[in-house]
Amino acid sequence: MPPIFLINLKRSPQRLANSVKQFNKHALHCTRIEAVDGANLSQSEIDKYYCATLNKKNYHYPLSRGQIGCYLSHRKAWQAIVDQKLDYALIFEDDFTLTSDIHTAIKSIDDLDIKWQLIKLSAYKGRERSIIFKKPLNNTHSLVVHKKLMSGCCATAISYDGAKQLLGATEKFGRPVDCDLQHIWQTGVSGYSLMPFPVIQCTEQESDIKMRSEKQVKKAFIKRKYQQLIASIKNKNATAKFISEIQCTPFKQKKEPELLFGEK
Template sequence: MKEQPPIYLINLDQSPERLEKSSARLKEQNINFERISGVYGKTLSDIDLIKNYQPLLNRRLFYRPLSKGEIGCYMSHRKAWQAIVDNKHPYAIVMEDDFRLVGDLHNVFATIEQLPVKWQLIKLAAYENRTRPIAFSHRVNDTFNLVVHKKAMTGCCAQAISYEGAKALLAATEYFARPVDTDLQHVWETKVPVYSLMPYYIEQDLDFDSDISAASGTKKVKKRFWKRKWLQFLEKIANKKATSQIIDTLQAQLKK
């Protein structure tokens, strides 16, 4: 069996039960992982909160302020991306600790190794296991398709990220204003195309309560309704063009 890729599991120090369950689930498939100590937003100082998160930029690019939990979540993923770059991994799997396995991940690893195209980010799960219309699908083998959705899937439960992808994401998100999965959807800004390997062999375990909510407190966040509608209009136009370009590039690689 081919050696598995590096796997980074994001886990808060405040969530030992999640670490225990995640470890047991991966151990069932003889999969090793390295833990990334998640950033607990609730304990961030005012200075730490604005190290990467920019409130003024948020006001311009998003329809509500980010919660402390969302900021911590974003910073946690940046730690994982930095680990990929620092260790010069060709690619690694980054997982959050609220997953469950519904297939043999070794088949996923083997399929990623045989992909005939260059890639930077591949979604391996979807937020709350939702579905989304598919714009393009390429059969990789008897089990998996490489998919481009009409809009990149939300959620960061599990994804494969290449060295070049991690570098690009770190550069594009040194200062951020939206949730991490929302920024990943903005492929025209990050310059990191988002694919999916389907069917997903990893699902989000919906029995877990949200760590983001727990790390954010109970303060109600005011949403800017018309700002949201305007941003959605602009993003729809930009996303349609970017998705078309991603598909064209992918098809050109597949013809070689």
């Protein structure tokens, strides 16, 4: 069983309780990673990682303290994977619901006999996107590559190599963490999705960060569209290269996944 890291703010005890309840329901244990509270960061702490110049160049509005704290929280989880020399870990934000297939999903990842760096286990608001590569793993799950990596960081599997690469690539950042993950030609980390997704984001618990950012997106419509156009071209080339590499790699499952407890 891989380690499960739960990112949770100290001032959000109810979210922690709800998350632990979800894990307990499925006989899973998590390790809490105290989220970086952007509201408490000093300007020098912000400037150490957040680059206003990169932000102005690569994004359509300045990041809020909450978004910066969110990014640093994920870096904290990636650092834990590297420090503990883990093969991989599952990283959760504290706004999710687990499906009954979660154990099958974990077993499917355990049994993968390929090198991978990142696997999405959930999509923001359950959004859909065109699939350009699909490999059935068993009767339940498939490993897929979307036309563009799904947004959101509700639940993600990150390997040691993926975490190490991401830490090196994001020492300075100017975009939200899930947006940076989509820029695979810059991070050097390509990603899959495990579908159907075994984790559902609880949008009723949607953070103020996301609601504020959506208002800012509307205000920066033209700049955002231009950035999306440039990114789509680069993403298309990078994703095509990723698919080519996949097709040149032996791809097999060690064995059919089994439930780790009980009956489905």
